[in-house]
Amino acid sequence: xxxxxxxxxxxxxxxxxxxxxxxxxxxxxxxxxxxxxxxxxxxxxxxxxxxxxxxxxxxxxxxxxxxxxxxxxxxxxxxxxxxxxxxxxxxxxxxxxxxxxxxxxxxxxxxxxxxxxxxxxxxxxxxxxxxxxxxxxxxxxxxxxxxxxxxxxxxxxxxxxxxxxxxxxxxxxxxxxxxxxxxxxxxxxxxxxxxxxxxxxxxxxxxxxxxxxxxxxxxxxxxxxxxxxxxxxxxxxxxxxxxxxxxxxxxxxxxxxxxxxxxxxxxxxxxxxxxxxxxxxxxxxxxxxxxxxxxxxxxxxxxxxxxxxxxxxxxxxxxxxxxxxxxxxxxxxxxxxxxxxxxxxxxxxxxxxxxxxxxxxxxxxxxxxxxxxxxxxxxxxxxxxxxxxxxxxxxxxxxxxxxxxxxxxxxxxxxxxxxxxxxxxxxxxxxxxxxxxxxxxxxxxxxxxxxxxxxxxxxxxxxxxxxxxxxxxxxxxxxxxxxxxxxxxxxxxxx
Numbered sequence: 001x002x003x004x005x006x007x008x009x010x011x012x013x014x015x016x017x018x019x020x021x022x023x024x025x026x027x028x029x030x031x032x033x034x035x036x037x038x039x040x041x042x043x044x045x046x047x048x049x050x051x052x053x054x055x056x057x058x059x060x061x062x063x064x065x066x067x068x069x070x071x072x073x074x075x076x077x078x079x080x081x082x083x084x085x086x087x088x089x090x091x092x093x094x095x096x097x098x099x100x101x102x103x104x105x106x107x108x109x110x111x112x113x114x115x116x117x118x119x120x121x122x123x124x125x126x127x128x129x130x131x132x133x134x135x136x137x138x139x140x141x142x143x144x145x146x147x148x149x150x151x152x153x154x155x156x157x158x159x160x161x162x163x164x165x166x167x168x169x170x171x172x173x174x175x176x177x178x179x180x181x182x183x184x185x186x187x188x189x190x191x192x193x194x195x196x197x198x199x200x201x202x203x204x205x206x207x208x209x210x211x212x213x214x215x216x217x218x219x220x221x222x223x224x225x226x227x228x229x230x231x232x233x234x235x236x237x238x239x240x241x242x243x244x245x246x247x248x249x250x251x252x253x254x255x256x257x258x259x260x261x262x263x264x265x266x267x268x269x270x271x272x273x274x275x276x277x278x279x280x281x282x283x284x285x286x287x288x289x290x291x292x293x294x295x296x297x298x299x300x301x302x303x304x305x306x307x308x309x310x311x312x313x314x315x316x317x318x319x320x321x322x323x324x325x326x327x328x329x330x331x332x333x334x335x336x337x338x339x340x341x342x343x344x345x346x347x348x349x350x351x352x353x354x355x356x357x358x359x360x361x362x363x364x365x366x367x368x369x370x371x372x373x374x375x376x377x378x379x380x381x382x383x384x385x386x387x388x389x390x391x392x393x394x395x396x397x398x399x400x401x402x403x404x405x406x407x408x409x410x411x412x413x414x415x416x417x418x419x420x421x422x423x424x425x426x427x428x429x430x431x432x433x434x435x436x437x438x439x440x441x442x443x444x445x446x447x448x449x450x451x452x453x454x455x456x457x458x459x460x461x462x463x464x465x466x467x468x469x470x471x472x473x474x475x476x477x478x479x480x481x482x483x484x485x486x487x488x489x490x491x492x493x494x495x
Contacts, residue, residue, distance in 0.1 A: 004028065004045060005451060007273060008060040013044040013076055015269050015351070017451055020045070037075035042269025042351030042415070042432075044076040056081055059272065061304075063357035076353070083340050083354040085303050088326045093318040097311035097370040102288020107464075109471035110250035111257065111408075112190065115215050119257040120187035121408045121425065121471040123248050124156045125241055127193045127234075128184055130207060131165030131200035134224055138195050141234040149239055153246050154190070155473070157238075160423055160486050165202035167495035173201055178378035179488050181211040182404040184219060188424055190248050191218045191241035193234060198225030217244060250473070256290030258471065259381055261402030261410040261424075262365040263296065265395040267343070268350025268415025270431040272361025275413035275447035278429065280367035281460040282411070282467070287369040287385050294381065294407055295366040296389040296398050298328045299342060303356025304363045308388065313370045320374035324390055331491070342393070346416045365413065377489055378404045396487035399426055403486075409470065417442050421478025423486050425470055428477065444476050 004014040004026040014028055020039045025032045028047050039045055044058070050070040055062040065084045070076060111119040125145075127138040138159045145157055160183065164176045180202070184192050196204040204221050220237050224230035262279055264271060283293040301308060305325045312318035332339045343352045352358050372385035378401065381387060391401035399410050399422035410422055415431035417439040430436035433448035445466055450459060470476060478484070 002027070005273065006047070007058060010057055010060040012046060012048045012050055012057045014047055015273065016041055016043050016045060034073050035075075036071065036073040039075045040349075040351065044269070044351065044353070046070045046072055046074045046076055048072060055084065058357060059360045061356075061360055063360065064354040077351075078348060078353055081353045083356060085340050085356055088329055091306065091309055091322050093312070093315050094310050095312065095318075097313065098368070100284050100288040100369050102285060104289060107255045107289070107468065108252040109255060109258070109468050110473070111253040111471060112187065112248055113251055113253070114187045115218075118187035118406070119253050119408070120189070122155045122188040122473075123153075123190040123245060124158055124188060125154055125191050125238060125245065126189045127157075127159045127195060127238065128180060129159075129161055129165070130180065130194060130196040130202045130204060132161065132163040133166070133197045133200065134195050134230075135159070135161035137224060137230055137234070140231045141193070141195075141238060144231070144235050145238050145242065148235075149242050151242060153248070154242060156479075156484075158423065158484050160484075162486055162488055164488050164490065166200040168201055168490075168492070169495065170492055172490050172492045175377060175490070176488050177202060177207055177210045179400070179404045179486075181207060182378050182380060182406065183423070183486065184211060185214055186403065186406070186424070188408055190245040192220070193238050193241065194219065194221045195230070195234060196221070196223045198223045254290070255286065255468070256384070258286060258409070259292040259294065259407045260286060260467075261294050261296070261399065261407035263395070263399050263402060263410050264300075264362055264365060264413040265393075266346050266350075266414040266416030266418055267352055267358060267361060268347070268431055269352060270448065270451065271352075271413055271415050272364055273431075274450040275415075275429045275431040276361050276364040278447045278450065278456070278459060278463060279365040279411050279413060281456060282463055283365065283386060284367035284369050285460065285464060287367070290384060292381055292384045292387065293366070293369075294375070294387045294389050294402055294405060295363070296391040296402060297362060297393040298324055298390060300355070300359050300362040300393045301325060302329075302340065302359055303354075304359040307363055308366065308371055311369070311371045313372050317371055317374055321371065321388060324374055324388065328390075335491075350415050365411075375405055377401060381406045392489065394487070396420060396422070396485060397489050400486045401489065409467070411467075413447070419478065419481070419483060420485065421476070421483040423484050425476050426478055427467065427470060441477055441481070
């Protein structure tokens with residue numbers, strides 16, 4: 001097997017496919033190059049002489065500026081490469097997106113048709129606290145339900161606890177209400193008990209105003225301070241909801257009903273070569289079938305944002321993308337934080353040096369489709385196709401945000417590995433085979449085969465078939481271990 005890979009003909013670097021020792025040879029386009037340093041797997045090696053101050057190219061784009069003269073065969077990383085990113089930019093709309101041409105394949109999955117027309121891929125009973133004070137009571141209700149009721153027709157009973165709902169002001173209070181309101185109406189839930197305390201800022205009466213229309217037979221509300229024993233009353237309510245869920249059954253649904261979130265975390269030098277491009281191929285395929293994908297992690301678009309802006313389907317969508325990018329930079333400044341304090345230590349260990357390098361790999365999850373809409377935090381999806389979503393890159397916050405907007409499933413690529421799971425099925429896609437085999441109880445699909453000779457088209461088909469199995473009810477590793485969490489975005493003061 002080759003020990004390095006060149007991603008694009010214009011690149012000034014190759015990526016080490018395995019750890020390479022000083023003095024070893026790599027073969028690049030028929031030429032042997034002596035490696036001048038020990039280079040870890042996933043890291044970059046110079047294949048051209050690069051002068052101090054020159055841009056270094058990967059993916060045929062700049063990933064930063066050389067901090068010193070670099071010789072052919074040198075290891076390129078934090079010691080000799082720095083970001084070239086700066087302040088807010090003025091952007092011009094230069095549309096060059098192309099409609100995805102894909103014939104409908106007629107594929108279906110077995111999902112749960114909800115009363116409002118949405119389709120879920122799970123039929124779970126959720127208990128949603130309005131405030132962290134009643135997380136414990138919610139767990140007591142869930143545990144007693146599991147002990148006393150026949151739940152064979154239900155995929156799971158889940159308490160979606162959190163620490164917010166009180167002592168919040170302004171945007172934080174609004175974000176919590178909007179996030180919970182969308183969560184409560186999510187199609188993966190066949191029924192929901194909303195459990196309040198009674199004295200919190202997030203009063204059930206005001207939360208209902210944010211929720212708007214809802215299925216009153218499947219969404220119930222309980223205020224703990226208004227009853228003598230909230231656990232006893234809540235238990236009777238969820239027993240009634242569980243009984244109603246016996247009416248639910250899976251039926252064949254077109255894949256155009258799928259709404260899939262795209263996310264990465266713990267990226268490494270292979271993320272932009274294997275797993276992220278695989279998600280991009282899948283995204284293009286699903287969009288071509290009339291379905292929807294959502295790309296988020298705004299700070300990890302910095303340096304690659306024009307690739308998305310130029311694919312906006314209108315000047316309005318372009319303007320919203322510009323506002324999202326520059327607005328997020330302003331958010332960093334308001335808190336006196338550096339805009340480009342990224343990648344993380346784990347990213348750097350895996351071979352990623354600068355934010356633009358990370359971003360150029362990250363945006364590949366969005367494939368090549370036209371961007372049809374830009375969503376604010378916890379905004380519901382209203383347009384099919386590729387959407388962009390306002391959210392930070394934090395794994396739990398971003399994955400939750402995708403779920404709040406209505407994604408039934410999140411695809412999560414990683415080169416370092418993580419066991420967490422969002423409140424919707426979260427598919428862990430390994431960027432390399434070593435990780436997939438080492439953390440077999442964390443990872444669900446191996447994209448590492450793409451640097452081992454596997455054909456991208458065939459892997460995409462295998463991946464699609466796997467995801468349809470997941471939509472049909474196949475449990476992911478985090479579902480088996482019962483790791484299901486929500487994380488709500490917070491930026492302001494706590495009273």
